[in-house]
Amino acid sequence: MHGGRVRRSRRPRGTEGRTAWAFVLPLVMVELALVAAPMAIGAFYSLYRVDYFELTQFRGLGNYWTVLTSPMVRQALGATVVFSLASLGFTIVFGMALAMRLEADTRVNVWLRAIVLIPYIISMLVGSLLLRWIYATDSGLPGMLLGPFGLGDTSILADPTLAMAALVSNAIWRDSAFAMIVLLAGLKAIPAQLYAAARVDGAGAWMRFTRITLPLMRVPLLIAVVRLLIHFVNVLTFALILTGGGPNNATQTMGLAMYRLGFIDFRIGEANALAILVFVFNIILIGVNLLLFRQRRGVTP
Amino acid sequence: MSAPLQQRPARRWRSRRRTRRWAGWVIDIAIAAVALGPILWGLSTSLKPAPDILAYPPEFIPSRPTLEHYALLFRTGIHHFVLNSAIVSTAAVVLSLALGSLAAYALARMAFTGKAAVMFAVMALMSIPLPSVLVPTFTLLASIGLTNSLTGLALLYTAYQLPIVVWLLYGYFGTLPVELEHAARIDGCTRLQTLRKVVLPLSGPGLVASALFVLTFAWNDFVVAVVMTSSEDVKTLPVAIYGYLGFYGRDWGPLTASAMLSIVPVIAVFIAFQRYFLSGMTGGSIKG
Numbered sequence: 001m002h003g004g005r006v007r008r009s010r011r012p013r014g015t016e017g018r019t020a021w022a023f024v025l026p027l028v029m030v031e032l033a034l035v036a037a038p039m040a041i042g043a044f045y046s047l048y049r050v051d052y053f054e055l056t057q058f059r060g061l062g063n064y065w066t067v068l069t070s071p072m073v074r075q076a077l078g079a080t081v082v083f084s085l086a087s088l089g090f091t092i093v094f095g096m097a098l099a100m101r102l103e104a105d106t107r108v109n110v111w112l113r114a115i116v117l118i119p120y121i122i123s124m125l126v127g128s129l130l131l132r133w134i135y136a137t138d139s140g141l142p143g144m145l146l147g148p149f150g151l152g153d154t155s156i157l158a159d160p161t162l163a164m165a166a167l168v169s170n171a172i173w174r175d176s177a178f179a180m181i182v183l184l185a186g187l188k189a190i191p192a193q194l195y196a197a198a199r200v201d202g203a204g205a206w207m208r209f210t211r212i213t214l215p216l217m218r219v220p221l222l223i224a225v226v227r228l229l230i231h232f233v234n235v236l237t238f239a240l241i242l243t244g245g246g247p248n249n250a251t252q253t254m255g256l257a258m259y260r261l262g263f264i265d266f267r268i269g270e271a272n273a274l275a276i277l278v279f280v281f282n283i284i285l286i287g288v289n290l291l292l293f294r295q296r297r298g299v300t301p
Numbered sequence: 302m303s304a305p306l307q308q309r310p311a312r313r314w315r316s317r318r319r320t321r322r323w324a325g326w327v328i329d330i331a332i333a334a335v336a337l338g339p340i341l342w343g344l345s346t347s348l349k350p351a352p353d354i355l356a357y358p359p360e361f362i363p364s365r366p367t368l369e370h371y372a373l374l375f376r377t378g379i380h381h382f383v384l385n386s387a388i389v390s391t392a393a394v395v396l397s398l399a400l401g402s403l404a405a406y407a408l409a410r411m412a413f414t415g416k417a418a419v420m421f422a423v424m425a426l427m428s429i430p431l432p433s434v435l436v437p438t439f440t441l442l443a444s445i446g447l448t449n450s451l452t453g454l455a456l457l458y459t460a461y462q463l464p465i466v467v468w469l470l471y472g473y474f475g476t477l478p479v480e481l482e483h484a485a486r487i488d489g490c491t492r493l494q495t496l497r498k499v500v501l502p503l504s505g506p507g508l509v510a511s512a513l514f515v516l517t518f519a520w521n522d523f524v525v526a527v528v529m530t531s532s533e534d535v536k537t538l539p540v541a542i543y544g545y546l547g548f549y550g551r552d553w554g555p556l557t558a559s560a561m562l563s564i565v566p567v568i569a570v571f572i573a574f575q576r577y578f579l580s581g582m583t584g585g586s587i588k589g
Binding site for chain 1: 328329332333335336337338339340342343346354355356357358359400401403404406407408411412413414415416419421422423424425426428429430431432433434435436437438439440441442444456457459460461463464467492517520521522523524528539542543546551553556557560563564567568571572575578579582
């Protein structure tokens with residue numbers, strides 16, 4: 001009798017486990033088939049010479065060597081570093097400024113937050129397209145704005161430095177809102193009494209910002225930095241649409257280089273090798289992201 | 302003697318407050334102008350007749366508004382691409398909500414071996430950047446013949462958005478009172494029936510937030526679609542716009558018009574469901 005009771009209470013748990021797995025299985029299958037399997041195949045292909053999707057010759061780490069020593073990839077690495085760091089710096093600063101300015105839940109602020117988010121929620125392709133039209137000499141806007149300074153003939157997207165600046169401006173325009181949302185959640189978690197107490201003690205605005213806001217925003221700031229960095233290192237739409245990687249590959253970032261190598265030059269083996277290399281770098285960032293995520297479940301990764 | 306002395310600081314204080322308020326308005330307007338400027342400029346361009354687009358100095362409000370560029374787009378069949386985008390987005394939303402709510406329910410309410418591993422995988426998958434998996438994914442899809450199909454695209458979008466859907470719904474299911482489910486179980490409902498008849502009807506906000514994520518992702522996606530599809534009949538709207546960029550070149554009327562067609566639905570949905578968007582972005586804690 002005693003044994004029977006134990007068995008009865010154990011059996012449902014066994015079926016419960018099976019039911020649970022039946023519920024989770026579709027998720028696991030889809031992710032295995034469409035995310036994990038491609039990565040495995042990509043790693044496999046990266047070891048071969050591939051001609052139009054036919055594996056023709058085993059090259060070992062040859063593709064990796066070719067990719068690492070190619071001037072195109074080295075240039076892309078340089079462009080990616082410049083683009084990512086500049087975009088990251090400006091996006092975080094603007095995001096923080098927006099979050100502090102729009103923190104109070106007044107009606108105007110709620111509307112402004114929504115307005116600032118619009119560049120973020122529309123298609124990246126369309127955003128870059130619209131900016132390209134602004135920077136285009138044909139639109140007449142650069143001429144009108146720069147004309148008074150004697151720079152009316154400047155063709156922004158044809159100058160390497162200006163084109164990079166334009167690319168960074170695209171990132172700022174779209175992603176500051178993301179930083180704002182992440183940081184806003186952090187700001188709202190800071191108790192108002194802290195500021196009141198500091199004010200009583202005679203702390204000015206700058207003092208309150210550096211001694212209270214910044215230290216308490218460490219985790220949200222780190223989350224925003226890591227998330228944006230993952231995005232900036234990999235993004236290809238900005239460069240593809242706004243500058244086309246030009247002039248003279250000056251704005252060809254890593255995401256675009258991978259795309260070029262794979263889908264325009266059709267060097268699938270090398271493209272996979274580059275993708276794996278970038279992915280290894282991403283894994284480091286993703287790891288940091290997960291660690292931060294454990295600390296504070298503030299933001300959807 | 303003493304009256305003006307008392308008045309002066311008060312007046313100065315009041316005028317300082319007035320300048321501050323004016324400065325505040327100027328900053329607010331500048332913020333809105335920077336965010337919306339490119340979009341409004343695109344809208345203005347899309348409504349101008351071709352010669353006016355290149356006029357210098359540029360005119361900001363079209364003096365002779367016209368819908369000719371939109372008409373041209375519809376004559377050349379942009380509605381096919383809009384329809385394709387709508388089909389793929391809907392399929393991705395339905396699939397990811399169906400599969401996502403099953404998985405999220407098991408993770409939120411049931412004990413099973415490997416649960417921690419699944420949770421970890423879900424969180425890790427959320428931050429994988431798409432461009433880095435494009436080449437291998439194309440390599441795989443090409444070898445099993447799923448490229449160039451709306452089914453393939455919908456499946457990929459589902460795979461990319463499922464982790465976030467699971468995460469959001471997992472968080473939402475956790476906030477529901479578990480007693481209702483116990484009652485349903487005692488009345489003889491299976492787990493699946495409990496999910497369908499008790500949990501899902503109570504999860505409106507969570508489902509809406511998840512659906513919005515998938516919907517905007519699938520509607521906006523360009524990189525996955527441009528890589529995985531090539532023929533006209535499965536082209537989605539963003540890929541078509543990219544094609545226009547090559548085809549119309551410097552003819553910005555149709556280009557900006559197609560851009561407007563892509564973003565108007567997104568902006569409308571965003572304004573209507575803003576609350577859910579934000580709760581989704583700040584993760585897990587969706588309030589009804």
